[in-house]
Amino acid sequence: MHRAYVALGSNLGDPKRQVLDALDGLAALPGSRMLARSRLYLTPPWGVREQPQFVNAVxxxxxxxxPHALLDALLAMERAAGRLRDGERWGPRTLDLDVLHMDGVRIDDExxxxxxxRIAQRAFVLLPxxxxxxxxxxxxxxxxDTLLAQVDRAGCEVLP
Known part of the structure; x- marks a missing residue:
């Protein structure tokens, strides 16, 4: 068993609902159990600035x-939420799910x-x-905690 950390984000449709539904989906993954979930955060876009704010969680x-089976499950969840991967980076999306870290696992493949x-650069990941x-x-x-103290958190807020 591995402890895995997954980032969630959305800024199209009903972003808060998309993230909440995805959290439920993560809890239902086979061979997996939800240990913790963060608060929801409203955050400014990163990269491409001219787009709606994001709702983010971890x-x-x-x-x-x-790790690759988890990635495949996340990609299937994105597709089910209407995400089209068209090659645009950092643009608007119905749902974005990223494996951030898995205890004891280091991977660097295609x-x-x-x-x-890029975790250390992103308040929208570090806060949750x-x-x-x-x-x-x-x-x-x-x-x-050290990385979070070093990033700009301007415009990030906890959602009720």
Whole structure:
């Protein structure tokens, strides 16, 4: 069993509902159990600025799925939510699910890099990750609480 951390985001349709539904979907993954889920955050877009704000969250799972099987399950959930992967990076999306980290696993292949290489730059990931694992050490990047103290959190707020 691995402890896995998954980032969730949405800024099209009903973003809050998309993220809440995806959290339910993660809890129902085969061979997996939800350990914790963060609060929901409203965050400014990253990369492409001219788009709606995002709703973001992080889930901590215990899973028997391999990293690539988990990735495949996340991609299937995105497709079911209407996500079309058209090659545009950092644009608007109905649902975005990313494997951030799996305990004891380092991967760098054409499909998946673990831990996710840009966690340390992104308040929209670090804020909810801090809710579920503030002391988590991300190999090659640092501890979540330390990383969060170093990023700009302007425009990020907790949703009621």
């Amino acid at each position: 889930a901590a799972l215990e899973t028997s799925l391999s 499909r998946l890099t673990l831990p996710h290489p 990750l801090h809710d579920v694992a503030p002391m988590l050490e991300l190999p090659g990047q640092g501890r979540v």
